[in-house]
Amino acid sequence: MKNWEIIETNFDPNALRYKETVFTLGNGYLGTRSTFEEGYMGEESLTLIHGIFDDVSIVHTELVNVPNWIHCEIVINGERFRLDRGVLLDYCRKLDLHNGVLTRVVRWRSPAGYTFDIAFERFASLADEHILGVRCKITSVDFTGAVEVRAGLPGYVDNTGFVHWQWLDQGSIDQQTAYLTVCTKKTALTLSMACHVEVEGAGPITYHPQDCTWSPTVMAQGNIAPGQALTATKLVTVFTARDTGVPQTAALDKLQAAVKAGYDAARVANDAAWADVWNTCNITIEGDDEADLAVRYSLFQLLIAAPRHDSRVSIPAKTLSGLGYRGHAFWDTEIFMLPFFIYTQPDVAHNMLLYRYHTLPGARRKAAENGYEGAMFAWESAATGDETTPRWVPGRGGELIRIWCGDIELHITADIAYAVHTYWRATGDDAFMRDYGAELILDTARFWGVRVEWNAARGVYEINDVIGPDENHDHVNNNAYTNHLVRWNLQMALHILSWLRATYPEKAAALCAQLELTPERLAHWRDVIANICIAHDPETHLIEQFDGFFELETVDFNDYEPRVTSMQGLLGVEETQKYQILKQPDVLMMHYLLPDAYDSVTVKANWDYYTPRTDLTYGSSLGPAIQAALAARQGDIGAAYQHFLLAARTDLQNARGNTGEGIHGATAGGIWQAVVFGFGGARLTEEGIICEPRLPSSWTRVAFQLVYQGERITFDLVHR
């Protein structure tokens, strides 16, 4: 089928890191960057497992790079197969989005002058997330002699230089089976991997286990002649203390069963699981191959990152594909990625929102530490929900730069409440709202109730000293996005409480007692809703992004073109604050999330004002897809498509130059929203989901499905 494969036909060492990200595999349990089985100098080999965090300085905690399950080395006549030696005569790497199988086929001439065809295949099973498979076939073109395959579980892995593991145990069960058990140094999370290696060829195969400490390895040897091949099949299993009591036993038991069933059976199960998932969420775009592939690739990235069986983890900003942001979750998850799951796989969305419910204790600690009541969610969140944003990061000249997001980028607290409501509205999952959602929405409202400040002179409630979505400006007062979302959060809290009192009065009473929802507190919320500072000018229709934004100097971005970095990167952090330069939509983001708050004239006026002031190419990657969706909603399909392309090329073309640090998860989620909510024109109304398509001119057909209140609806939109 067309547009289901990501293909690379040329090996470019300079593109190594970015391509490692692009070809990432995963199964919702772990993610693995696409480094090579045999290793390559300067690569960033990385497998991350949801929830396996360990402590680290500055960024507090990070997902830990686990032992390298893809390891498979080939030694021919004493020479290691390595792409930086010998001659690479042919090369093709392919990621099949149907089933998440990565293949690589190379023709290689060794330094000694022998030629081989080597084909690799690997997958992380979606059917059983603890099963991983690697296959390697070495065919001799002109060589006669012995070939060695060494496949093991190297545990000496690090997080960009930092080692998190302690060795606990390892061993061989038989000549073909090895295991390794390690433990994180600070969080004491045990992990066991086990592997079995089977080699087949024309002649007899001998096995020599290599039980090197930290790196138990199966070594197998066989002879080949021109036209003959050796095929190595490696099955790996992995368990952690988050999954089971004794990971080592679980890994070995699972391996035994997997070996008995065989690699092919594991592949069949994996492929079937993928087919099932695609049946719930695939999008087909006809008439635009680039868009068709880019959208499918984005969904693939979301699918391999989403926790399907775990409600105590969330999708990090860079998914499980890189160490950017250290595996922490931001509003990227709830506002950008979550809608895809809400509307296609609500069970997964349920897990992801439960993560926020489970981290309410951390959010309450953050509020208390800052002198507030209620729940104040972490800007960057990891295992516990405590704030994990670094306070200081090293700048270019070794100077430290203070990062304020963890202190004052408050809007995430309302964003999470917003996501809870969206899930409820789309799914009708009253049990979730009763048991988890209501408490979260009410406790975030509690935070806002004490965070606002009454300005008697202006007669308004203000929220001062914050950072809005546009992080180019910090320590601002009355950020429009924040204030609108806070008002919404308080309104929704009152609404949910009314609903709860009517539907589940006992739960309502319990929450009122637990959260001290006194009549005075509720009256205060109503007062804040009525009097929160909203800077909307009825004449110009403009909403000022924050107090004083209109007084900032303007800049013509064209004066700085062509550029390959952000305006902030060019001007500096302090200097940029002085200008009307947005890192990403802020007032427009509010319009996007609260479409009914203002009329179309107001949205248009603000669109026209803020869009040219937003650094869409090199500002935040969160911007373009939202701009696309909002433009489409306004009927400006040409602009929408341009913004959409910017988003679609983010990772596949490394458009921002930082794909090496990991997939832009929010962009992937935004692309889905741009297609479904933007071009597809889907929106939720009191009557259900309706679609008002505004397709780009080249798109002859768009087909997608959405789940509304348990019912799956297929939308098949044909252009004109």
Added chain:
Amino acid sequence: MKNWEIIETNFDPNALRYKETVFTLGNGYLGTRSTFEEGYMGEESLTLIHGIFDDVSIVHTELVNVPNWIHCEIVINGERFRLDRGVLLDYCRKLDLHNGVLTRVVRWRSPAGYTFDIAFERFASLADEHILGVRCKITSVDFTGAVEVRAGLPGYVDNTGFVHWQWLDQGSIDQQTAYLTVCTKKTALTLSMACHVEVEGAGPITYHPQDCTWSPTVMAQGNIAPGQALTATKLVTVFTARDTGVPQTAALDKLQAAVKAGYDAARVANDAAWADVWNTCNITIEGDDEADLAVRYSLFQLLIAAPRHDSRVSIPAKTLSGLGYRGHAFWDTEIFMLPFFIYTQPDVAHNMLLYRYHTLPGARRKAAENGYEGAMFAWESAATGDETTPRWVPGRGGELIRIWCGDIELHITADIAYAVHTYWRATGDDAFMRDYGAELILDTARFWGVRVEWNAARGVYEINDVIGPDENHDHVNNNAYTNHLVRWNLQMALHILSWLRATYPEKAAALCAQLELTPERLAHWRDVIANICIAHDPETHLIEQFDGFFELETVDFNDYEPRVTSMQGLLGVEETQKYQILKQPDVLMMHYLLPDAYDSVTVKANWDYYTPRTDLTYGSSLGPAIQAALAARQGDIGAAYQHFLLAARTDLQNARGNTGEGIHGATAGGIWQAVVFGFGGARLTEEGIICEPRLPSSWTRVAFQLVYQGERITFDLVHR
């Protein structure tokens, strides 16, 4: 011989890190912490090689933990020998100071119930610093069957979690010989290690090389029965790009030669080299075994850390025995450790001072970056002499603490000049002074000439905003130690210039041109010498430590006893500044270094005033030995001995609780000074070295040797 062995007869896992430091081995090229050959959970395995630095955040650069040459694992019937499994029936670890050989003998009962006697021996050759040896003998008490020995070169080592190495190459030469080549990530320094393993026993031995990536290993197998033994002998060689063009070739060639000569020959050469060194510097104390052993142990630590064949490295504050201070050199080297070498092994002292000469470019960069002329030495110095003091370190609560030493702890610049002069005076090495020393002393004087500030109101030159030796007080003005040493530095510069003009007029002219030593500059120096602020009260005889010290509040340390941490640790960094609490001698340090500057009444007055105000137990480890030497010089032998014991127990008894981070090199050097300059009463006069012994009552005899101007003099002091 008595008091030549450090012995541990009981294995205590809680004392692991401290004992690893105590039993450190070395040969002036590398230092190796005494972890176990088979590894142990939570150990800090570490080998550091002089000059092998790599970049790291915060502390700029650090010595790199190199591949683990001591590695030797034993597997019996599939069970690994490890001290955290089975039963340890007997245990003895011994460091022989005669020859730097570390042995360990254990009787171990395996989890399966078999009993073995296992004896390990290792050494880093002092005769050929690129040769290292490990021997292991496994004797069966009641076991019959196969024993495996695995000895290799694990390269996946880290610096407290941070990985500095990239893998470059590895391989096997034959079944018994393996090598590994790695390269530091940032500084691109290549290192190669090679090893050869020979196993002997009652029956045949089979070898199976295990070429696991990152960890080439020789595996040997043999059978033993009760009463029989297997002996594994591992010879290792190591070279880096600092030593030779192609380290891998050098390591393999040297290994071939070493294997041919054999382990025993390497031991013989090592033992002979040690005997030669001890003949130059041993100290014998009769009547006090503790002192005799502690002094010898201190000299051993200095000897294994000193670069014997390298003039571009220096001894780090924690020697090569731990990662405390990351391998950086401080004034600890010149003021505390260097005198031992000046007076016993002037060639080594010569190397160490050349290191400072070679880092003059870094010192000049530091001066220029701070807006000064001349040479401003780094408070913490590494490969280049550029400042490597961390500017910020994380405090307890994750807050960052600004470290000012790199900015304003200026006295090191004078300290180094002082050391250069001491070396010259003791050795009469005019060539050194002419070629290197003069330039250093003159250029440091140049720095001081522009660093002082004229205070017209007071009519004095001031040196404001500094940190003196007492780091409990920062940003102080006119620190007495600093101002006295600066005056000395300027005086010495004029003296050296006169000497140079008289002796080597061409060199004098060249330096005057190079350093712009105009008559005006020299006149200015004379003016500073005459008018630098010196706060000496002729009435009380007290010298104020810095402007305003006498106004600070006093504290009775007894109110805080018993304590196990410093006064600063108890009160906090900011609070301590308000009190008369010294971290270490400051005015007294000046008296110690400049004994002729004041009369004995003044020294006594300041001793009485400052000693009770100094945190000698848990303040700086630099204090007690100097207090001991100064007390002895004043004739207060009782006090001197108490201070001496405090110093002597620093590492051997982990008295300060931080020996795990590495040997206190300055304490070791201070102990030598306390014995020779303090109790021995040795001092340099115009006529040579004279001794006025003031021995502690228990000491019946002290014998040491000193070299004066090329002549070796033995002092054999018998008590009364």
